[in-house]
Amino acid sequence: MPEKYHINITPTLPRFTPVGKVSAIERDGCLGCAKCAKKSCVYDVYKNRSFDSKQLTDTIDYLCKNCFRCVQECKGRLFSRAINPEYKRLGDSYWKPDIIATTWYQAETGKIPVSGAGYLGPFTGHGFDSMWTDMSEIVRPTRDGIHGREYISTSIDLGRKLVSLEFDTQGHLVSSPPPTINIPMPIIFNILPFGKINKNMRLAMAKAANKLDIPMLIEAEEYFDELSPYNKILMPQFSAKTFETQKKLLTGARLAEFIYEENIMEYIAQAKKINSSLIASVRLKLDKNAADISQKLIQDGVEIIHLYADYQGNEHDAAQPRFIKDMVRDIHRQLVAKSIRDEVTIIVSGGIGLAEHLAKVILCGADGAAVDLILPIALECRVCKRCTKGLSCPVEMEKIDVAWASRRIINLMGAWHSQLIEVMGAMGIREARRLRGETGRAMFLEDLERDFVNAIMCK
Amino acid sequence: MSNNIVESVPGVALAPSRYRNQISKYIVYRDKTCINCGKCVEVCTVGVHQQAGTSSFSRPEEHKCVGISCNACVDSCPQGALSVIINPMMEMLGDYRWTNDLILSTWYQAETGKVPTNGLEYSVGNSGGGFDRLKIKFPENPSIKLKNEEISTAIPLNRRNDSAHRVEIGLPVYGGGMSFGSVGLSTIIGKARAAKAWNTFTCTGEGGYHTTLYPYDDHVITQVATGLFGVREDTIKRVKIVEFKYAQGAKPGLGGHLLGDKNTPEVAVMREALPGSALFSPFPFHSVYSVEDHKKHVDWIKAMNPKALVSVKVSTPTDVDMVAIGSYYAEAHIIHIDGSYGGTGAAPNIAKKNIAMPIEYAIPKVHNFLKAEGVRDKITLIASGGIRTAQDAAKAIALGADGVVIGTAEMVALECVRCANCESGRGCPRGIATTDKELTHHFDSDWSSQRLTNLLSSWHTQLVDILKKLGMRSIQELVGRHDCLEYEGVKIG
Known part of the structure; x- marks a missing residue:
């Protein structure tokens, strides 16, 4: 059993008042009652509010918990509430305000978001929202696993696996297992799909990845010397263009990634000449050819395939793009049918924005996921994309402190780790490795709909 | 099996909101030009307007208001003193399953014991699935007529x-x-x-x-x-x-x-x-x-x-x-x-x-x-x-x-x-x-x-x-x- 993995969280306040969901509206005309509705606020938001002169906002929009007590109790009927238009504008059609806000909360507290009442969202939705995870009524592991008295392992292996072991006539092992790396959580830090990333962000991510003991991808040409304390977890990424000039980074690296092109195996062969224990990953676009190319790559002996969708989890170059979960499912099944799935590690990325996405994409057939946009979001990014147009960052990302930022990222990963354990515990699954492709522990909208229609049609 | 296990329908009695200000779907404004003629009281079928003595009105009971589709009070006011708008706070109340209409209509039922008649949706929400996409099919004429x-x-x-x-x-x-x-x-x-x-x-x-x-x-x-x-x-x-x-x-x-x-x-x-x-x-x-x-x-x-x-x-x-x-x-x-x-x-x-x-x-x-x-x-x-x-x-x-x-x-x-x-x-x-x-x-x-x-x-x-x-x-x-x-x-x- 691997050593027990624990992520230490440190509550880390935001630098800016987070954009609140509520607009607290207050009319003039206070009657000056002795028993004031403001004073009886359960959450003391009227007492604790302040004016944030930097952002020109009233912090009540963030503090208010929307219980409507003051609205209903004020004798002068001075209060009302509306949705903060700033909140609605956060993010985009995929990276919705709720994803951003919950990521901020987790980065600040390191805690699992908990609330009362039922689920407030729609019945089902696009993408990951069209599947549910299963639970098991009576099997272990149990809540004991969730509380740590039993062990639920989230670790996975990166690298290639032998299909079988061979022995000589004397019974001695003759096959030599290829190198693998065990990571304690099925996550890799990805290269950002867009946006500006400065040195301090990079250092903070590396520091966090190092602490978490998970790999972090970095374009080889972006490497700088201050990153050297974190070399162990860095996974330099090479393209045909950068290979020659940057290949010195291969020395000592445990992992490296190569952007797919037809003669990719030649580069990997060269890289292995420089570093024989290197584990190579091929970064492959999730498009209509991804399944066939993956199959070929496995036959060529590749160790890790990193399939990347666009930043919203959609298929590349398609008029009617499929979603990452469906593509990963198809590819996984194709490789299983060819009996080669177990030989390779598959990492996927694109649109992984919530802990549940991680669990779901693994259920669909990935070994692990690479996360990207959530990392700057943990550092208060609002996904406004101003940086892509060369405009200033509303949360001054250029000024972040490395220690602060790495704590926020560790907190977020701590919260994700706990949530992964929660859903695995409910499913009765003890190991993340066994979660992979385990669609028997998932429910898909299309299947449930079909069964439902059949069930109510038959007499 | 007894047909009427509930011997008599248990007592329904008015149980109004415990809050001073009811949250309502519509807001009714009465401006200073009101001359207290009482026309609005006359035309309102749900009792939103109530005169408090001869010279003033008590606050309109907005949660009863049927809304803009009615507008009888607004149309009949000789002074143009009344207006009805959708409460902008509605977007803050409710969610996909429990829409603001469902919350308000449940309050209505809990207050009065009656099926809402003020136009609020009281049956389905807006979740886009499940019960909200199922309908009960009623025959045009039931096979038996029952009391x-x-x-x-x-x-x-x-x-x-x-x-x-x-x-x-x-x-x-x-x-x-x-x-x-x-x-x-x-x-x-x-x-x-x-x-x-x-x-x-x-x-x-x-x-x-x-x-x-x-x-x-x-x-x-x-x-x-x-x-x-x-x-x-x-x-x-x-x-x-x-x-x-x-x-x-x-x-x-x-x-x-x-x-x-x-x-x-x-x-x-x-x-x-x-x-x-x-x-x-x-x-x-x-x-x-x-x-x-x-x-x-x-x-x-x-x-x-x-x-x-x-x-x-x-x-x-x-x-x-x-x-x-x-x-x-x-x-x-x-x-x-x-x-x-x-x-x-x-x-x-x-x-x-x-x-x-x-x-x-x-x-x-x-x-x-x-x-x-x-x-x-x-x-x-x-x-x-x-x-x-x-x-x-x-x-x-x-x-x-x-x-x-x-x-x-x-x-x-x-x-x-x-x-x-x-x-x-x-x-x-x-x-x-x-x-x-x-x-x-x-x-x-x-x-x-x-x-x-x-x-x-x-x-x-x-x-x-x-x-x-x-x-x-x-x-x-x-x-x-x-x-x-x-x-x-x-x-x-």
Whole structure:
């Protein structure tokens, strides 16, 4: 059993008042009652509010918990509430305000978001929202696993696996297992799909990845010397263009990634000449050819395939793009049918924005996921994309402190780790490795709909 | 079977909002040019405007207003002093399942005991799936014409016809388990009194049997959950129904968790625990790993209280049908399935949203399976986890349930706004889901029982109306009548 993995969280306040969901509206005309509705606020938001002169906002929009007590109790009927238009504008059609806000909360507290009442969202939705995870009524592991008295392992292996072991006539092992790396959580830090990333962000991510003991991808040409304390977890990424000039980074690296092109195996062969224990990953676009190319790559002996969708989890170059979960499912099944799935590690990325996405994409057939946009979001990014147009960052990302930022990222990963354990515990699954492709522990909208229609049609 | 198990319809009485300012869908403005002529009072059919003496008006009762589609007062005001607008706060109230209309219409029913007539949507929400995409198909002319008093909404709960109590309930609805600690006494007693009024049940949840519930023993289900908090021989013997809680729809497979702040000294005594410490109910029953183990549990209850009905509450995994049949063979009387979108006092958001299937999918799955096994008429199937309205209840029954359990609808009747802060700090800011001394004084059990009785009364009216239109004498005829339903398929927004 691997050593027990624990992520230490440190509550880390935001630098800016987070954009609140509520607009607290207050009319003039206070009657000056002795028993004031403001004073009886359960959450003391009227007492604790302040004016944030930097952002020109009233912090009540963030503090208010929307219980409507003051609205209903004020004798002068001075209060009302509306949705903060700033909140609605956060993010985009995929990276919705709720994803951003919950990521901020987790980065600040390191805690699992908990609330009362039922689920407030729609019945089902696009993408990951069209599947549910299963639970098991009576099997272990149990809540004991969730509380740590039993062990639920989230670790996975990166690298290639032998299909079988061979022995000589004397019974001695003759096959030599290829190198693998065990990571304690099925996550890799990805290269950002867009946006500006400065040195301090990079250092903070590396520091966090190092602490978490998970790999972090970095374009080889972006490497700088201050990153050297974190070399162990860095996974330099090479393209045909950068290979020659940057290949010195291969020395000592445990992992490296190569952007797919037809003669990719030649580069990997060269890289292995420089570093024989290197584990190579091929970064492959999730498009209509991804399944066939993956199959070929496995036959060529590749160790890790990193399939990347666009930043919203959609298929590349398609008029009617499929979603990452469906593509990963198809590819996984194709490789299983060819009996080669177990030989390779598959990492996927694109649109992984919530802990549940991680669990779901693994259920669909990935070994692990690479996360990207959530990392700057943990550092208060609002996904406004101003940086892509060369405009200033509303949360001054250029000024972040490395220690602060790495704590926020560790907190977020701590919260994700706990949530992964929660859903695995409910499913009765003890190991993340066994979660992979385990669609028997998932429910898909299309299947449930079909069964439902059949069930109510038959007499 | 008696046709009218509810001897007379329990007393409906006005139970207005406990808040000074009602949240309303429309805002009615009266400006200074009003000459107090009283024309608006005359034209308003729902009583929004009321004169206070000869020279002034009291505040318009906006929550009664039918809205812009009516506009009678605005149009008839000689001074043009009135205006009606949609309350901009509406976008802050409600969500996909519980739309602002559903919340306001539930308040209306809890206040008046009547089916809303002010244009509020009181049947479906906007979730884009499940009940919100199912319609009841009514024939143009029902095969038989029935009078209201010929229609029964009663259901039996003991279908094994064994030596246990022959319990019948007046409505195919009972109250969900909420422990003392997760909710306050005014809520618990209100639920019990409404259950008594309608000859149905309420449930203690996990956390013991409060002494103030003793007068309602015959209407209380006591729960045995995995933490066994508050379970004593005496509590098992008091009741007619004992419920095993294996899992809960909002957090399937995760057990229960009472936050330390809610574990007040009074709560701790009942739970035999230390005040202030967080209390975990593990998952699952550590003594149950098979149907045989489960039967052992059922036998244990039956040994203590041979007349008790045994209910088994589970959530909705893929194999929920197998779980149901297992419960039948373990000799349970009731299988209670709680769908994934059920309510809770506190649960990880990831669990509420993702784990297990919505109740709509689970009901026909279980119903059909029990039928195929030839035991459907020997067990009572109860559904919960997203039953918001009388129509939801009727649809759940048409899908194959015998009855439903409600929880959130009760909370909303007590003026919950679904702010979802039940778990934080001192608990519910509106005094419903909390045992905080100061907050629980916001209402008493007279008010809460009247609100809940009123809500059930309105549901009864609606269920009778549905049965009448379908030409059915009893709600039992509707069970599993898939042909009465029309499904539009999910709509992804």
